[in-house]
Amino acid sequence: MSKTCGAPCGGDATPIADTDMRRSSEASGKWVSVYAVPKMDCPSEERMIRLALNGFEEIRVLSFDLSNRRLEVVHDGEVEPITAKLTTLGLGASLQETAAADPESIKAVGDTSASAAQESGTLRWLLGINAVLFVVEMTAGLIAHSTGLIGESLDNFADAAVYGLALYAVGHSVKMQVRAAHLAGVLQLILAVGVLAEVVRRFVFGSEPESLMMMAIAFVALIANTSCLLLISKHREGGAHMKASWIFSANDVVINLGVITAGALVAWTGTNYPDLIIGTIAGVIVLNGARRILALKG
Template sequence: MLWLALALNAAMFVAEVTTGLLIGSTAVLADGLDMLSDATVYAIALAAIGRSPRFKINTATLSGVLLLSLGVGLLWEVVRRFQVGEAPEGLWMMAVSLPALAVNVIVLRLLAHQRNGEVHLRAAWIFTRADVVANVAVILSGLAVVVTGIRYFDLVVGAGIGFYVIREALEILKDARAERASTT
């Protein structure tokens, strides 16, 4: 299950980052980078299988730190593009986000029974849950850009994904801290 999630997220990372850069979409780029962080979390979760509870807590903590870094980086990119950007291609935003949404719904269903499991697997489920929300937001942003031609919808969604990613990172870090406290 984690291997499939890793492969799907890695493929969507390449597709979304490439498309985001080509069409100038902060929201698509943000979602693509979030796919990279998910692929990383799944790889870390795979490495934690069969390891000690301490190792699993440490991998969840690492996941949280990576996600927090990603969120801060996304916000930085939004600020940069606010100053020097133009309207992205809304149809392309929707076209790349629909398959990303499908991938994330599949992965979320695969991981559903893990959301109450060990801390490193809960982190993977939280990452994927955030992706579904982000995909829907990017699709709506693309539609708004198509209808209005206003680039700020893309920037708002990019910033929203950044803030949401930070919130999810803090939830993972809190969960890992609580798990660490309960095992000592």
């Protein structure tokens, strides 16, 4: 049921809804502010918002609903600074309501803090595994003349960058976080453009990818990425950032299977086209990830 304004109509009248919002934002208790964010539809925008709001000490919990493009912020004090920061991100964020936090929302603060250490440990393992896979697959890809392995290694690099940024974010200012994110984005951009250029070069001048090495290295990577899935599975419901990490690892498994399939097709057909196709797909994925990271603002 909507409220009706009992004040006389006129230019100086203040809508009751606005008055209620202002009162709640000025209070000193814990509040839940709900935002509609029309352009928040993937983990990249979620990370962008986390980076932007990390410096707000009054924020207790961020709850993301990507499918419904909805953000809930549990916070102390005024909501206006939070709204102002979200507005600068260009995601169309608009404040829907602010209400007193219920006990379950406040309890979520403790639950989030308790699981932070465990999540950090898992992220360190994921970072280490993906960093090693990047080096191994890049080296093997160059030796085996396989753009598929090179592209897959870049995907691992992109994941390692994401996990590293998540760990680096702790205790650093938003400006430093965004600077680190942009550095990772630039590196990803350079590598992605490089592998796509290599695909074009090998398409024009030809190449002879070693299918056996492609399949062997991709199989090892498949085992490693499956291990990542097992590590993160216990945290996949713990928060949007951990859900996103689970999705990254699941995507890695899919790419591993793609490289194995491409290797088999190379051996069967005697052409390099399957390798070039999977290399292009992986390169485009990393290129898009770099674009999103470089779009982050402080």
